[in-house]
Structures are given as structure tokens and as C-alpha cells.
Amino acid sequence: MRARGLLETLTITLAALVASLLIFSIFMFLIARVPPTDLVYWMYVGGFGTSFSWQNTLTRAAPLILAALCTALPARLGLIVIGGEGALALGGLAAAEAALVLHSWSPLGIQIGMAISGMVVGGLLIALCGALRHWRGVNATISSLLLAYVAISVFNFLVEGPLRDPASLNKPSTYPIPEAAWLGTIFGSDMHSGLAYGVAACALAWLLMDHTTFGFAARMAGGNIRAAQAAGLPVGMLIVTTCFLGGAAAGLAGTVEVAAVHHQANATLLAGYGFTGILVSFIARHNPLGIIPAAVLFGGLSAASGILQRRLHIPDASVQVLMGIIFVMILLSESLYGRLRVFQPREIREAVAA
Numbered sequence: 001m002r003a004r005g006l007l008e009t010l011t012i013t014l015a016a017l018v019a020s021l022l023i024f025s026i027f028m029f030l031i032a033r034v035p036p037t038d039l040v041y042w043m044y045v046g047g048f049g050t051s052f053s054w055q056n057t058l059t060r061a062a063p064l065i066l067a068a069l070c071t072a073l074p075a076r077l078g079l080i081v082i083g084g085e086g087a088l089a090l091g092g093l094a095a096a097e098a099a100l101v102l103h104s105w106s107p108l109g110i111q112i113g114m115a116i117s118g119m120v121v122g123g124l125l126i127a128l129c130g131a132l133r134h135w136r137g138v139n140a141t142i143s144s145l146l147l148a149y150v151a152i153s154v155f156n157f158l159v160e161g162p163l164r165d166p167a168s169l170n171k172p173s174t175y176p177i178p179e180a181a182w183l184g185t186i187f188g189s190d191m192h193s194g195l196a197y198g199v200a201a202c203a204l205a206w207l208l209m210d211h212t213t214f215g216f217a218a219r220m221a222g223g224n225i226r227a228a229q230a231a232g233l234p235v236g237m238l239i240v241t242t243c244f245l246g247g248a249a250a251g252l253a254g255t256v257e258v259a260a261v262h263h264q265a266n267a268t269l270l271a272g273y274g275f276t277g278i279l280v281s282f283i284a285r286h287n288p289l290g291i292i293p294a295a296v297l298f299g300g301l302s303a304a305s306g307i308l309q310r311r312l313h314i315p316d317a318s319v320q321v322l323m324g325i326i327f328v329m330i331l332l333s334e335s336l337y338g339r340l341r342v343f344q345p346r347e348i349r350e351a352v353a354a
Contacts, residue, residue: 042312046307047303058296059190059191061298062195062299067249067280068281068291070247070277074130074242078222080141082148083129084250085274087251089274093254095254114259117255119249123247129243131240140243159266160172177264183260194259202289202292214241
């Protein structure tokens with residue numbers, strides 16, 4: 001049964017991705033006269049065609065993996081949280097300031113302090129969404145989106161005001177973090193170790209949500225919150241804790257970007273990873289392990305945007321159009337689950353035929 005369900009998910013998801021690529025190819029041919037074969041070829045080369053492309057793809061996939069967990073974990077409770085961008089921004093800012101405060105510590109101590117600071121700040125932001133949902137009945141999707149914009153505004157205010165490095169003239173930034181706090185690379189490449197953090201976080205999330213009593217209780221509350229309350233489950237604690245863990249993952253994504261890429265907090269931290277993570281989570285159907293290949297796919301699409309602009313003379317933002325089409329197709333494909341006869345159990349097929 002589980003194998004049949006996995007095969008159904010893979011088939012429908014791949015069909016949605018292929019349909020999205022087909023629609024995007026037709027769109028680009030009609031608008032920019034770009035041959036579909038050239039479009040697909042350069043997208044592949046830019047994202048996966050060379051070792052440099054793979055390094056660029058995996059570097060972009062690292063924050064996407066963590067940001068996607070911000071949506072995937074609360075989704076197990078039936079909450080659609082889309083505020084990962086705000087948690088990522090404030091988490092990155094908190095990590096940058098923690099590195100400056102702890103500059104006299106050992107490199108490992110600084111990095112641990114940065115991770116804890118980023119995770120706590122990001123987790124508290126999303127936990128507030130869960131608290132508003134449980135105790136005040138506020139829609140989690142709306143509250144998380146609004147809080148994300150509030151968080152981004154607070155981030156911009158602090159970076160351009162009280163926490164600004166006077167030496168950052170053209171691009172307001174915080175003071176650079178000490179070199180001891182920088183994340184190293186892995187496998188002798190340009191990929192930073194943030195990718196390992198993302199993979200480890202997904203593995204831990206999978207174990208927590210699929211193989212513990214906490215995860216079982218969370219899924220039960222997500223399936224029928226009234227039944228969970230009647231069974232005596234602490235629904236409020238489940239919601240707030242799960243939202244906190246999701247926000248902590250997004251905050252860790254901000255920490256990784258600061259420690260491995262930017263080395264200070266500034267507007268470049270707002271690269272849209274939090275919002276793209278929503279799409280990654282939906283493609284993975286909120287499965288922590290499925291997030292990893294989905295994030296790699298979208299990291300590749302993002303990495304290919306530059307070569308599309310150079311080789312085909314189309315805006316690099318055209319990749320965002322493809323991502324939007326994918327999101328719509330994934331949502332439409334949800335109606336196919338359980339309806340395709342080939343994936344239905346034999347007993348159901350025989351009952352329908354009778």
C-alpha cells in the first residue's frame with residue numbers, strides 16, 4: 001500500500017512538472033521566440049550540466065530545504081504557514097548580532113551561538129502564528145504572511161538604523177561577523193556545510209513527525225482537531241511547538257546564509273528563499289524527505305536563470321514565471337490523488353466495476 005502511494009505521488013508530481021515545463025516553453029516561444037529545445041537545454045546546463053552548476057544548485061538548495069520545513073511541519077497540523085521569509089530574515093539578523101557578541105568564543109562556540117539565536121528568533125515568530133490560531137482563531141496563513149512583512153520591515157529598520165555598520169555606504173549592512181564564525185565548505189568544493197544542516201534537519205523532522213508519539217499526536221490533531229481535543233491531546237502545545245520548530249528551521253536558514261554566504265546581515269538576505277520554500281514544501285507534499293529533491297530541483301532552476309539571460313537574452317526573472325506555473329499545476333494535480341484507477345487497491349477497483 002505504501003509503495004503504491006509513493007508511486008502515485010511520484011507519477012502525478014512528475015506529470016505536473018512536465019506539464020508546467022511544456023506550458024512555459026510554449027509561453028516563451030510565443031513571447032520571446034525562444035525554441036523549446038534551446039530553452040530546456042540551457043536550463044539543464046545552467047542547473048545540472050556541469051560540476052560548477054551542481055555546486056551552484058546545491059548552494060541555493062541549502063536555504064530552500066530549511067525554509068520549506070517552515071511550511072511542511074505546521075502543514076501536518078492542517079496549518080498553511082507562509083511566513084518563512086520573515087523568520088529567515090530575523091533569524092539571520094539575530095545570528096549576525098550573536099556572532100559579534102560572542103566574538104571572543106571559540107569558532108565552534110560562535111557557530112552554535114549563532115544557530116541557537118537564529119532558531120529561537122525564527123521559531124518565536126512562527127510560534128506566534130500558532131498561538132494566534134489556537135487561542136484567538138486567527139487564520140494562520142493570513143497571520144504568518146502579515147507577520148512576515150512586519151518582520152521584514154523590522155529587519156530593514158534595524159539594518160539601516162541602529163545596527164548599521166557606518167562603513168557600509170552603498171548597501172546598509174550590519175558589522176561583518178568574525179571570520180571564525182564562517183561556515184566551511186564540504187567535499188573540497190565551493191558548497192558550504194549549510195547543505196548538511198538542511199539534510200540533517202529534514203531527517204530529524206521525518207523521524208519526529210513519522211516515528212514518534214509527538215508526530216502521531218500532531219497528525220491526529222491535523223486530521224480532526226475536535227477528535228484530538230476529545231481524546232485529551234494538548235492541541236495548543238502541539239500547534240505552538242510544531243510552529244516553533246518550523247520557524248526555527250527558517251531561522252537556521254537565515255543563519256546559514258549569514259555564516260556561509262553574506263557574512264553580515266543586509267538586504268541581500270531577502271532573496272525570496274522563504275517564499276520559494278512554500279512551493280518546495282507543496283511539491284514534496286509536506287514530506288520532510290521529499291523536500292530534499294524538490295529543493296535541489298528549484299535550486300537548479302534558480303541557478304539556471306543567469307545562463308538563460310546570457311545565452312537566450314531573456315530576463316532572468318522568467319524562471320519565476322516557471323515556478324509560478326509549477327505551483328498552479330501542483331495545486332491542480334491534488335484533485336487527481338485517489339482518482340486514478342491504476343493506483344487504486346484491487347478491492348476498490350472491483351467494487352467500482354461492480
